[in-house]
Amino acid sequence: xxxxxxxxxxxxxxxxxxxxxxxxxxxxxxxxxxxxxxxxxxxxxxxxxxxxxxxxxxxxxxxxxxxxxxxxxxxxxxxxxxxxxxxxxxxxxxxxxxxxxxxxxxxxxxxxxxxxxxxxxxxxxxxxxxxxxxxxxxxxxxxxxxxxxxxxxxxxxxxxxxxxxxxxxxxxxxxxxxxxxxxxxxxxxxxxxxxxxxxxxxxxxxxxxxxxxxxxxxxxxxxxxxxxxxxxxxxxxxxxxxxxxxxxxxxxxxxxxxxxxxxxxxxxxxxxxxxxxxxxxxxxxxxxxxxxxxxxxxxxxxxxxxxxxxxxxxxxxxxxxxxxxxxxxxxxxxxxxxxxxxxxxxxxxxxxxxxxxxxxxxxxxxxxxxxxxxxxxxxxxxxxxxxxxxx
Amino acid sequence: xxxxxxxxxxxxxxxxxxxxxxxxxxxxxxxxxxxxxxxxxxxxxxxxxxxxxxxxxxxxxxxxxxxxxxxxxxxxxxxxxxxxxxxxxxxxxxxxxxxxxxxxxxxxxxxxxxxxxxxxxxxxxxxxxxxxxxxxxxxxxxxxxxxxxxxxxxxxxxxxxxxxxxxxxxxxxxxxxxxxxxxxxxxxxxxxxxxxxxxxxxxxxxxxxxxxxxxxxx
Numbered sequence: 099x100x101x102x103x104x105x106x107x108x109x110x111x112x113x114x115x116x117x118x119x120x121x122x123x124x125x126x127x128x129x130x131x132x133x134x135x136x137x138x139x140x141x142x143x144x145x146x147x148x149x150x151x152x153x154x155x156x157x158x159x160x161x162x163x164x165x166x167x168x169x170x171x172x173x174x175x176x177x178x179x180x181x182x183x184x185x186x187x188x189x190x191x192x193x194x195x196x197x198x199x200x201x202x203x204x205x206x207x208x209x210x211x212x213x214x215x216x217x218x219x220x221x222x223x224x225x226x227x228x229x230x231x232x233x234x235x236x237x238x239x240x241x242x243x244x245x246x247x248x249x250x251x252x253x254x255x256x257x258x259x260x261x262x263x264x265x266x267x268x269x270x271x272x273x274x275x276x277x278x279x280x281x282x283x284x285x286x287x288x289x290x291x292x293x294x295x296x297x298x299x300x301x302x303x304x305x306x307x308x309x310x311x312x313x314x315x316x317x318x319x320x321x322x323x324x325x326x327x328x329x330x331x332x333x334x335x336x337x338x339x340x341x342x343x344x345x346x347x348x349x350x351x352x353x354x355x356x357x358x359x360x361x362x363x364x365x366x367x368x369x370x371x372x373x374x375x376x377x378x379x380x381x382x383x384x385x386x387x388x389x390x391x392x393x394x395x396x397x398x399x400x401x402x403x404x405x406x407x408x409x410x411x412x413x414x415x416x417x418x419x420x421x422x423x424x425x426x427x428x429x430x431x432x433x434x435x436x437x438x439x440x441x442x443x444x445x446x447x448x449x450x451x452x453x454x455x456x457x458x459x460x461x462x463x464x465x466x467x468x469x470x471x472x473x474x475x476x477x478x479x480x481x482x483x484x485x486x487x488x489x
Numbered sequence: 490x491x492x493x494x495x496x497x498x499x500x501x502x503x504x505x506x507x508x509x510x511x512x513x514x515x516x517x518x519x520x521x522x523x524x525x526x527x528x529x530x531x532x533x534x535x536x537x538x539x540x541x542x543x544x545x546x547x548x549x550x551x552x553x554x555x556x557x558x559x560x561x562x563x564x565x566x567x568x569x570x571x572x573x574x575x576x577x578x579x580x581x582x583x584x585x586x587x588x589x590x591x592x593x594x595x596x597x598x599x600x601x602x603x604x605x606x607x608x609x610x611x612x613x614x615x616x617x618x619x620x621x622x623x624x625x626x627x628x629x630x631x632x633x634x635x636x637x638x639x640x641x642x643x644x645x646x647x648x649x650x651x652x653x654x655x656x657x658x659x660x661x662x663x664x665x666x667x668x669x670x671x672x673x674x675x676x677x678x679x680x681x682x683x684x685x686x687x688x689x690x691x692x693x694x695x696x697x698x699x700x701x702x703x704x705x706x707x
Contacts, residue, residue: 366579366610368570369516373579395654397608397628399581413606415629415654427686428636428647440686441650447606447629471631473650 137323137330137365138164139372140408140454142398143465144484148180148477150222151292151300151419153250154350155382156314156338156357160374160396160412163332163365165320166236174232174461174486181257182477184222186439188279193221195284201303207293209435214296217423218442219435220474221291223283225255229308232486240320248311250351258285261479278478290350294387295423306347314338314357329366336360340383355384361394372408374398393417393445406457410465412450418443418475441473448476461486516570517578519664521673523563523702527586530557531697533678536657542685542692543590543599550638551594561586561605563700569613576613580624581606595639603694605630605681607658620666625659630681630694647687653694656681664704675700 141162148157166172187193190210197206198221207219229249237243258280265277272281292300316336324330338357361378380392398412420442427437452465467480532538547553561584569578584605591598609626629652636647662675679695 368568368578371516371568371570371579393654399579413608413629415652417654427649428638428645430643430645434646437646437648444650445629445652445654447631447652447654471650471652473652 135164135323136326136367137372138162139365139367139400139402140410140456142374142376142396142400143410143412143450143452143454143463143482145178145450145452145465145467145480145482147394147414147416148178148182148226148228148467148480149419149475150182150224150226150252150290150350150477151388151475153226153228154312154353155385155388155392155419156336156359156380158334158336158359158361158378158380158394160376160398160414161318161332161334161361161363163320163330163363163374165240165242165318165332166234168236168239170236170488172232172234172461172486172488174484176230176232176463176482176484178226178228178230178480178482179255179257180226180228180467180477180480181255181261182222182224182226183258183261183278183280183283184220184474185279185282186219186435186442186474187221188282189275189438190435191279191282194282198223198283198287198289198303202289202291202301204293204296204298207291207296215293215435215439216295217436217439218420219293219439220442221289223254223287223289224252225257225286225288226477227251227253228311230484232484242316242318242320244316244318245313246315247313249308250311251305251307251309252288252290252347252350253305253307254286254288256286257479276472278472278474299387300350302347302350304347306350309348309351311351312339312341312353324366329364332363334361334363334378336380353382353384353386355382357382370402372400372402374400388419389417389421391417392419400454407453407455410450410452410454412452413447414450415445415447417445418473420475439474442475444471444473444475446471446473446476450480452482456488459488461488516568517576518707519565519567519569519673519704520707521563521565521567521702521704523565523673523675523700524560525563525675525698525700525702527559527561527677527696527698528557529559529588529693529696532693533658533680533695533697536659536680537678537693537695538680538682538691540682540691540693542688542690545688545690546597546599546638547592549640550592550597552592554591554593555589557696559586559588561698561700563702567611569611571613571615574615576615576620578611578613579608580611580626581608582628583607584630597638598636600635601632601692603630603632605656605679605694607656607679609658613664618665620664621662622664623659623661625657627655627657629654630656630683632683632692632694634683634685634687634692636687649686651683651685653681653683656695658695662700666706669706671704671706673700673702673704675702 142160146157359380567580607628611624
């Protein structure tokens with residue numbers, strides 16, 4: 099017994115000492131001389147919500163308070179690869195490999211007693227690849243213009259087996275809620291089904307590649323650089339143009355309406371650390387039965403290794419694209435599907451880690467995003483990457 | 490013997506890498522683990538309000554057998570920039586707790602599990618032997634509420650997920666440094682009410698809390 103306790107303590111101490119050693123060396127960086135710009139860093143990770151159902155609408159991304167100077171330009175290209183899997187019929191095993199192979203119908207989305215389910219039901223199994231071309235220009239020393247054009251693909255992807263393996267490795271069963279019932283479905287298959295009150299809103303198993311999305315433009319105004327006590331502050335306004343051509347699968351990428359959004363962003367520097375906080379709202383012009391406005395908030399912590407590169411941790415909260423439904427929240431027959439699906443309309447959060455690099459002429463950013471709430475209204479895992487030139 | 494050797498090595502490395510004191514303009518990082526008592530039924534003064542979800546169930550199923558206290562585990566990460574006798578900084582905290590409630594009159598029960606990710610600004614005064622601090626901030630709380638209620642002989646079930654996306658907290662406390670590692674005592678007040686859809690009434694996830702823990706300085 100004593101031997102077991104000693105071994106256990108020894109293992110715990112070893113693990114603890116490794117964590118401490120990691121932090122100790124991680125934070126041994128040289129102090130930076132950022133005189134006069136103490137509240138500016140390289141900025142938060144500029145990653146928008148990647149959930150499939152959010153894709154046609156304006157997605158606000160966190161951003162730096164700092165703007166390009168008058169006449170400066172930055173041209174960049176990026177890709178965001180997101181793996182999404184949601185099966186609201188998973189607990190009752192109503193949608194498995196067999197049903198997806200024959201093609202899903204509305205009867206697959208009835209509850210286990212054959213009744214229509216009030217509210218939303220989902221079967222989403224996809225990998226989205228959102229490529230984007232971005233151009234920024236400094237209109238004045240404190241006013242920046244940005245134009246962004248996305249090209250979106252939805253397919254079966256390649257990440258399913260890796261995600262399932264990671265789940266298994268950390269003790270999450272792919273047959274249960276924690277693993278999103280992934281084991282019931284074929285890997286790397288594409289299906290996109292959204293049902294509301296017993297009717298399909300989206301029903302597609304046809305993969306799409308590089309469909310041009312609706313462009314958006316931003317204006318960012320640096321209101322204040324802050325000081326020793328006050329944070330820097332910027333206001334970002336975003337506008338998404340409408341493309342009314344929503345024929346075929348294009349309706350999964352384009353809303354056909356004009357969307358507006360804003361973010362008020364604050365940043366405060368503490369030597370090598372810069373903290374960012376943003377709060378904003380998006381108003382959706384043509385919601386197609388989804389939420390007509392979204393509230394979002396982010397917090398980023400940037401640790402500057404040097405003047406040119408940083409590590410960023412970020413958390414983003416956003417209200418759900420699914421409005422609150424009329425689903426009953428109590429049942430006399432055990433937990434019902436309507437109850438389970440009510441979590442789709444709850445606000446959710448994701449966390450992100452990433453690395454940023456900026457030299458006088460080159461820009462690079464990469465990172466990952468993980469949904470830690472598993473409410474079914476955010477994408478499971480995102481890998482993103484962006485690089486560009488600056489002149 | 491092996492364990493003693495490892496303990497000695499770790500203690501030695503902590504002393505070698507230790508924080509050696511406050512200088513005029515420097516930055517400091519703390520990693521802390523805390524635990525304590527949080528009374529979710531005691532609203533945070535000035536910002537909190539009395540919740541009504543559990544009291545509404547009490548009217549039907551009888552008084553709660555348990556009190557409203559929970560014992561969260563808190564892992565926190567803070568960094569500060571010092572300037573003479575004062576320091577300002579930012580902190581990130583992860584709170585996690587579970588609680589089960591039962592009622593006097595029948596076998597109804599409510600289970601609650603909550604995880605909070607809180608962040609905010611902190612301000613320190615540099616004393617000779619202790620560093621008092623105050624702080625405030627926001628973040629989010631995720632919660633799962635599971636009901637199993639007896640109503641006139643039949644059982645009803647309810648599961649509600651939720652997120653409080655605009656909580657507010659403020660705190661005061663003291664850190665007592667002991668050469669690299671140290672003791673932290675915190676009194677924290679949090680307003681974080683989730684609307685439970687089954688009763689359409691608020692349930693407090695915050696309240697008034699006292700925490701005690703250890704920290705390590707980088």
